Amino acid sequence: MTNNSIEDMGRASESEKPNWRDYLGFSKDHKVIGVQYMVTTFIFFLFGGLLAMIIRGELVTPESNLVDRSLYNGLFTLHGTVMIFLWIIPFMAGLANYLVPLMIGARDMAFPLLNAIAFWIIPPAGILLLSSFLLPGGPAQAGWWSYPPISLQNLSDKLVNGQFIWILSVILLGISSILGGINFITTIVWMRAPGMTFFRMPIFVWTVLSAQMLQLFCLPSLTGALILLFFDLSFGTNFFKSSQNGDPIIYQHLFWFYSHPAVYVMALPAFGIFSEILPAFSRNPLFGYRSVAIASFGIAIVSTFVWVHHMFTSATPDWMRILFMASSMLVAIPTGVKVFAWTATVWNGRLHLLTPVLFALGGVVMFIFGGVTGVMLSSVPFDIHVNNTYFVVGHFHYVVHNTITMAIFAAIYFWFPKITGKMYAEGWGKVHFLLTFIGANLTFFPMHALGLQGMLRRVSSYDPRYQGWNVIVSVGAFLLGMATLPFIANMISSLLQGSKASDNPWHATGLEWKTSSPPPKENFEEIPVVNEPPYHYNDRSEPTPEAVIQE
Secondary structure, eight states: OBOGGGTTTTOOOGGGSOOGGGGGSOOOOHHHHHHHHHHHHHHHHHHHHHHHHHHHHHTTSSSOOSSOHHHHHHHHHHHHHIIIIIIIHHHHHHHHHHHHHHHTTOSSOSOHHHHHHHHHTHHHHHHHHHHGGGSTTOSOOSTTTTOTTGGGOOTTOOSSOHHHHHHHHHHHHHHHHHHHHHHHHHHHHHOOOTTOOGGGSOHHHHHHHHHHHHHHHHHHHHHHHHHHHHHHHHHOOOSSOGGGTOOHHHHHHHHHHHHTHHHHHHHHHHHHHHHHHHHHHHTSOOTTHHHHHHHHHHHHHHGGGOGGGGGTTSSOOHHHHHHHHHHHHHTHHHHHHHHHHHHHHHTTSOOOOOHHHHHHHHHHHHHHHHHHHHHHHHSHHHHHHHTTBHHHHHHHHIIIIIIIIHHHHHHHHHHHHHHHSBOOOHHHHHHHHHHHHHHHHHHHHHHHHHHHHTOBSSOSSOOGGGHHHHHHHHHHHHHHHHHHHHHHHHHHHHHHHOOBOOSOTTOOOSGGGGSOSSOOTTSOSSOOOBOSOSOOOOOTTSOOHHHHHHO
């Protein structure tokens, strides 16, 4: 991808590299901030997963007997909020923070101070959200979407209540995302190394650029809706109160105008991760690079015209249903381009089945399944049939958990040597993958059957005829929770006692692999010059990734 003269670029003394104290304080180094993002959000992920297991514990039996219903409502509200706004979106921001400047040959993000501020908004916002469990009335109970009029019911009759805290926390997290979006777009557009044209950028950078443009365009809609909801809840205004001539449907439009594209804010970087890992481990150039890059923008554009498919049963007129059914189905075209490109890349390649590529392949397979059920849900008749059932929950989790979280784990294993300078334990990585893949399918596949049989979501008690599938789902959820343990043990032990990683253990072609592991403070001693497109995997004589693991 680059001149041979940059092979040794970025070598630096140990004193120039961050030490553990840097990760606990206020730093403007994009690599430190990236790690801070990823570690912090992983802690929130563990908390969100714990909430999910309590929910599944409640649903093992048809009766509501583990937690009372108000607490159950609070559990699934905060589970969804934590997993979306405190895990996947900020984790992807952290990964992009670490990688984007390295991948484009820059020394840092465009606005380092703004970058640090964007991160330091997240911990207090997350702690504030979780602290709502301590309020007299408990946390918010209206779900992560917080539709009025349910979200306007102030049962505690106090100004500071669970819904109040929820709104405040999500607005703060939204501000963090907006600051991050400005920084990413400016960095990618203006700080690329000489020779790195847009069509020489890695696909991960393309996906980050597309996702962050989507953030800036759509997120103000959610922020505005939450501010109006806040005024209705706390100060007696009537924007969304139907009893006072307000319109709760307007809230749904504003909410989904952001929250459906938000799925692609999360998924696009996941697609970028697949596009980095599959060529590296199949030793093949990414098939149809330009098409995959353009498809990232295509997904971002089309996804802004699909929000109404969440509202087919909200008194939406027929002409609008048909229009948004068609636009929702259009998303299958650019996403299909990506799936075809990944398949063609792996096809006829020398695929090395190590942990990063296992998670990547697992994520792609589950995205295909989630994509098929997504097309089914975009069809008006089918959507009305399964509306508000567990079919929707199963589809959503196949995309958001099974695809994106698998991509996140793939990314962690792939770039762990670069970030830490150490190799992870391959055997434990494969155990982690196996448990995760089995647990994820055992948890979320039966939900489709439950939905088709008519079981409603968001309920803590149900008809006994649904118990068989629910027991299987709960067993899968507990297995999924246990699958995280070997991952945590692997990361900690490898960080402390892992063998030293070379600068480029996978013999990958990206610029981030041309500097030392971990990279020095300013990333490169000299800014590299790029004179080739990415994914230049044509040298079959290089050592295989398996050989690297065995060294």
